[in-house]
Amino acid sequence: MRLTHAPLRVAVGAYILNSGLSKRTLEGEAAAGVHGMAVGAIPQLRQVPPDRFAVLLSRGEMALGAALLAPFVPSLLAGAALAAFGAGLVQLYLKTPGMREGTSLRPSQAGIGLAKDVWLVGAGVTLMLDSLTHGRRR
Structure with a gap:
């Protein structure tokens, strides 16, 4: 992991890890709703x-x-996983009735809670692109 990736990875990683930890006890109606x-x-x-x-969602978010957060996981791999996870959340936003104003993207x-997850895709793609282009800048 490059030092310049650390702030992004720590902030997003801690947020997602906490989300996964909070879902560990989902059962019954709460699990059915998600x-x-x-x-x-x-x-x-x-x-x-x-x-x-x-259970799978909780474990996936924790992983x-x-x-x-783990510095030994390459940013390219972590970014790809983050972009894929974020894309799933954006799909949830786009396909869930009532999340958008009419037919617009607004x-x-x-x-609003789901629409903001587009930043996860951006963060993941940024990690990937920076990892792929870092060697070419020299």
Whole structure:
């Protein structure tokens, strides 16, 4: 990990790790609610039971957060994982009814929490691009 990547990786990694830790105890209606939103964006997730989905989501967020925080994980890899995770959240925003104002991309009041996740995609792509172009600048 390059020193210039550290502030971004620590900030985003700590945020995502905390999110994953907070989902460890999701059960019942809470797990069903998170699962229901995910199924709306990715119908194939219907095959995964809500409680199992909550466990997998929690573990995935904890793994991603830890990978971003771990200096031995290459920024290219951490950035690719972050961009993919962020893209899934953006898909959730785009496909969940009521998150946007009409047919525009502008978030409704209810969608602001999900719309902001576009920054995760930007951060991931930035880590990837900087990693790929760093050697070429010399």
